[in-house]
Amino acid sequence: MLTLDSAELAYGAIKAVKGVSLEVRTGEVVTIIGANGAGKSTLLKGIVGLEPLSGGKLLINGVDCSRVPAHRRVGLGVALSPEGRGVFPDQTVYENLLLGAFSIRSDADRVARLVEREYKRFPRLKERAQQMAGTLSGGEQQMLAISRALMSEPKLLLLDEPSLGLAPLIIADIFKSIAALRDSGLTILLVEQMANQALAVADRAYVLETGLITLQGTGAQLLKDPAVRAAYLGTH
Template sequence: MLKLENVVAGYGRTRILNGVSMNVPSGGLVALLGGNGTGKSTTLKSIVGLVAVQQGQVELNGNAINAVPAEERVAHGLSLVPQGKEVFSAMSVEENLLMGAFHRRRDRKMIAEDLEGIYGRFRRLKERRRVDAGLLSGGERQMLSIGRSLMARPSVLLLDEPSAALAPRVVEEIAEAILNLRSLGLTLLLVEQNVGMALDIADYIYVIRGGRIAYEREVGSGIAMEELQEFYLGAERH
């Protein structure tokens, strides 16, 4: 479904990604792990076109999309849940959700159906549909950010650290919500620093360090937290 092949990208003359290669299979849930400044968010931004790919290739459904403008990649099936639980604070919950369907705003009947689907999935959002998004809790804002991205009807959903700065109980709710998204047939790429959460829900993990993939493995094949130390933290294994 989604493939990165030797992707080099960065900001101006500053190179962040130094040849990243990844595969995210159709219907899969893949996690990209790493510490601060390792290139996780830049990887997502290169996929959606917010950061230009200087070398290498990003493919979606077997088609190269390097030259596709960022604003057109949503129509190709890509949707990003950005880091920081970003919402339009002065707009209501429902207005935020409707912004996610802006590119297909003429299809009012389907948008109404999708909106009810989001409310069925995130009942707390339905209860607060008329409330300004800026008044929501951190967990509610994260649900809203995910819901808004789903309103774009993506085939591939990219999530940038959805558990960041949330209480453990809320992290469990978000993890469960992400797992439940698979019932929609979505392909999911999850960027996280929360290793425990990623190992709980992902099929496959990649660890990025210094802008390169340092480690990759299928989850459930004997992977252990201590096994990740060398690759995730740069620590020596004993």
């Protein structure tokens, strides 16, 4: 579904992503782990089109989309739940969901069905439907960010640090939701610092260090890898 071929992204003269090649196959969960500043969020922004590639190629279902703008990538089936959640604080929960469905807004019945689907996925959102998103708890905002991304019915969901700043019980709920999305057949690319949980839910995984892929394998393989355990799991 997604192929990066020697992809590069830069901020001015600073290369944040240095020739990354990876693939995400239909129906699998792929996790990218790495320390702060490794280039993980920049890489996701490059995939969704919020940052331009400075080199290499990006293919969606075999079609070169390296220069396709972000709004057209949504139409091709790519959606991002961003780091820090990025909800619209002065809009209600319901209005945030409608904004996620902007690309299909002309089909009111479809949008209404999708809103109800997300309320069923996260009942708390239905309870808070008319509440301003900026007044939600961190966990509720994360639920909203994921649901907003799902409103466009993506084929590929990009999740950027969904556990960031959340309490352990809420993190467990978020990962249960990710596992349920995986079981429904959705293709997911997950960037996450909670390496234990991320690798446990992943079919395959990559380690990104200072803009470079340094290790790859199945989630189970990397969970057992001594270097990964020492660097990211706090064990030797």
